[in-house]
Amino acid sequence: MNSRLEVLLFRLYYKIPFFSYQQKRRFILFIHHYFKFLTKYTISHRIYQMTAMQTENHYRGKNYFTNDYSKWIKKYDYLLPEEHQHLRKTSGNLSSKPLISIVMLVHDTEGHWLRIAIESILTQIYSDWELCLIEDTPIKSYLHGILNEYAGRESRIKLFFKNDNNSNSVAFNMALKTITGDFITFINPTDLFAPHALLWIALDIIDHPEGMFWYSDEDGIDENGERRNPCFKPDWNPDLFLSYPYHLASHLSVYRTSLVRQLNGFRQGYETAQEFDLALRTIEQIEPSQIRHIPRVLYHCREITNTISNSNSTETTAIPLQAALKVVNDHLNRKRVQARAVPSPDNLYIRVRYQLPEKLPLVTLIIPTRNGFKLLSRCIESILEKTSYLNYEIIVVNNNSDDSRTLKYLRDLSESPKIKVLDYPHPFNYSAINNMAVNHACGELIGFLNNDIEVINNDWLNEMTSHALRPEIGAVGARLWYKDDTLQHGGVILGIGGVANHAHKGIAKGDPGYFGRAVLVQNFSAVTGACLILRKDCFVAVGGFNEEKLAVTFNDVDLCLKLIKSGFRIIWTPYAELYHYESASRGYDNTLAKITRSEQEITYMRKHWGDWLMSDPAYNPNLTLETEDFTLAWPPRLERLPTSRM
Template sequence: MDEAKPTDRRTEDKDPFAPYRKWVAEFDSWSEASEQKAAARLATLSVRPRISVILPVFNPPVRFLVQAIESVRHQVYPEWELCIADDASTNPEIRPLLEEMARRDDRIHLVVRDRNGHISHASNSALDLASGEFVALLDHDDELAADALLEVGLEISKQPDAAIIFSDEDKIDESGNRYEAYFKPDWNPDLFNGQNMISHLGVYRRSWVERVGRFRPGFEGSQDWDLALRIVERVSPGQIRHIPRVLYHWRAISGSTAREMTEKHYALDAARRTLGEHLVRTGRQGELIPVPGGHWRIRYSMTSVPLVSLIIPTRDAGLLLEQCLESIRGKTTYPRYEIVLVDHESKEKHARKVLAEAASAGHRIVPATGPFNFSALVNRGVAHARGDYVCLLNNDLSVITPDWLEEMVSHALRPGIGAVGAMHYYPDDTIQHSGVVLGVGGVASHAHKDFARGSEGMLNRARLVQNYSAVTGATLLVRRDLYLDAGGFDQDALAVAFGDVDFCLRLRQRGYRTVWTPFAEFTHHESATRGDDLRPGRRDAFAREVTEMEHRWGHLLYRDPAYNTNLTLRKDDFSLADSPRSGERFE
């Protein structure tokens, strides 16, 4: 009784989930020692709000229904109640089973509906039974981790005004084997507009559920998403809390592919209406476009068409610069832009020719001298910009999507948005940049690097607009006044490396979100003119820049809110960490 039940896809590849099973065995398995640790943590809670678990039921396999209920009864956290609404199940075994369980445990409350009304009506009937300060949503064939509600209680104690709490999740097969975990980022509003990343486990303050009108009939298939969006619109980001632990096991039942096919149309329609009404309520306009994987893109309407200054630092490499300029002029459909070329002592004959032709075409050439300092070059270019928006571009890029600038500007025009970044591919059509992840490789690296073009990445994140802590300065669009107010790139301490990351983090400090979009695409011949940071003569300066970033942002390098502490800092592929950085849960 949920949005679209997962299917067991593990046979598609040769056991791709073996590393996760090993990780679960080492870090996420329940034992006597873990039970003792959980009891000790429970003892630290002086306030224990009641959590009402909402369980709508309609004809589930009986053994999975029993397992779902037992997963609640076995919670370490004692202050719970289970509110079950049987939605007129036609299986004659269901009602007697539920009545017997309610008789055996007075924390279990049951209502049997006279007629089937689908999941929204059933969930509201279960809500009628609830008395808890918070409600947790559970499907009739899924399972909670034994310490799920304890973790929720601990999070509430840390953030007493929490309105929504969500956790990581995985899937569980008919035999109880766990696989395909979704290790989520912290609250990520732009990702949430493309997929219901809250999903499971989702816990909501009951007063907010009542205030926004509960579950809405007619939104079946996206009822949880619709509820969460209506609450999100009215609370502060700090009231939306993420627990980076797998607390929910989503049942994947063999044979449910047919069900997905029959329900696909209404679920898609419900999701479209969910997002469409969200745009109306928040006073925004945009086109809703399905994304492969059952998710969404909002193509925001542009409220204005500001002049954008394209800032391109360059030195020699005439063929690359020529290719870059030709792709911009030949493909870009955005009507109002200027090109500002910051020339760092180009001597190559062809480069000088390309620069002269660019000047003749009306583009401005800004000379720069001295040792190579990328941050100083972009700052110099911005100082000469006439546009209200500036877009930093490397000279080794080629435009792929003609409306790239419309896409990036449409995001930058939105309130609260700082920097906007794009999708970059290597010439072999593998991903070079789909956002920056902090801490990977030391300071930062690019998400999904070397994944094939079109890959879904971590649960479709490589295909969806979302917030990252930073994006590469190779394509970075921002309001010029924000750029200047934040002090631009740090040309003193971060002359070559990490100026873009540092700049995005300073915007974050000022309350602005960084957006990455996969719908502005470029081919990137990476660092073709800059060279290697570890080459002789550059190594020492790079080490100083690493030290500076660790000094400024060390706390975020260890726990990037757009990443997850269960994922590795050694590679760019969203694979599992050697151990959870938040500490072993059951140590």
């Protein structure tokens, strides 16, 4: 092992000037790829190989600096003639063929787009479908002619006429009475289905007969037919769904017809958010396990300016914010949740504010430290001065401090009725330190904080506590910033770098990230322990931090995965903001001993959690595991074609 090169490489990683975090990360990956004769005996190269092996060799070096979706489509999403034939054979061999009803409400649009939309259905590889065309009124005569033309030549197309006095919801509900399919989906008259869209839906329906609601990934398509802006979605993510309705329940969404009829279809007065409202009423009646995500681009949206979106969005009929707020608040009322949906600060998204109880529960904030007077005092003072939530106590754990200023400061802190100082006179073990401190905590809730944290907004603890008290939530993470106002923590994605890393790491303030995911409350598989709040009973129930195998790193990820395994959800909120002067106290893993220990902890995580690390439900197999910026995976981590069926 070349230990000197190992240390040099890591120091270079942290000290390259004038480049963003992601540029530096790509530079290191570039070195590992093109100069592996220098680095192949280092531990960092072995860590690199854990995720680089997921990438085709031809694309590794090139795509560290590019993210070309058109090339990705040609390589992984374009059907070759023999693949098309394989899919047709698969479709023909299905023992069960569910009938899928496709609903299109036709309003004034360009005639050639309407034809393209209908043709994308006629050319589906899977043929067991019916198309229900609902003609809006008034409508241009040439559109009426197009609809009659297709209805006349194709028996699977049904034409319905909307009465002048009826709303869209009434027209759909009338059509719902005659729909014969066991499943219903929707398409806009300007959009397209992918050729294999209905086949992938049908296959999943067959494989998962318990399913009630399906949704796929999607992308945009311009007037010239060029596809762009792929929206690769996570698996079912309930808090993200409430924050940004279009992100999940959009296209391609499929419902079991019996449930739609049970819900009486669309509700009048909700026409501008009718599909979102239907989706919310649907998920209220079913289990999360009955919501299926198909991580493939099955729908192409014609790109038009949006109302509730960001620069990456591609939807054609956006949901107006006020309509979305009304739908979410109706949902919260039906569920009897003490919360209120309000506009996000930028008026683009939704923020659900959960009500705190009248009697605030005690929160114990645990802060380990070794020396670091400046960091610790800044952390403590920012909590005392900026935290509007008043019912908390602080436990500072002194881990072998020998600096006179720090020791004096700790003695002064111990005189405060709000602060306890405990000693941990053993070698540094983050897990053991915090486990010990929890045993001395009086709070119903526990907050783990690094000593290099500084509070930004006054209601950070209100926000985190309001989520931690939700019975379904296991742990809550915060939005953490580097001192230069680039993002340090926006949730944790499993698999990146071999085990896990932070989503959107290094992006600038004001950047919404991938389809708003850097600014939206959402569920992740893990959040960082640098600022983490949870109920004490949850922490104890899963055995706390693993102090034997994970003394320094990944103990927070391990804790979160244990909570998920116990039936809880992990949530990240951008409305609790703090600075994190990362590893300013402990230092980086840039010595041989630290790198070796890090590799041992990586090995444990990969052995203990296995495939879970490579298939994060809060992420997408079409996105890379090499960097944290939601760029494309080369190749995707899923089979290109379905297995043959006899």
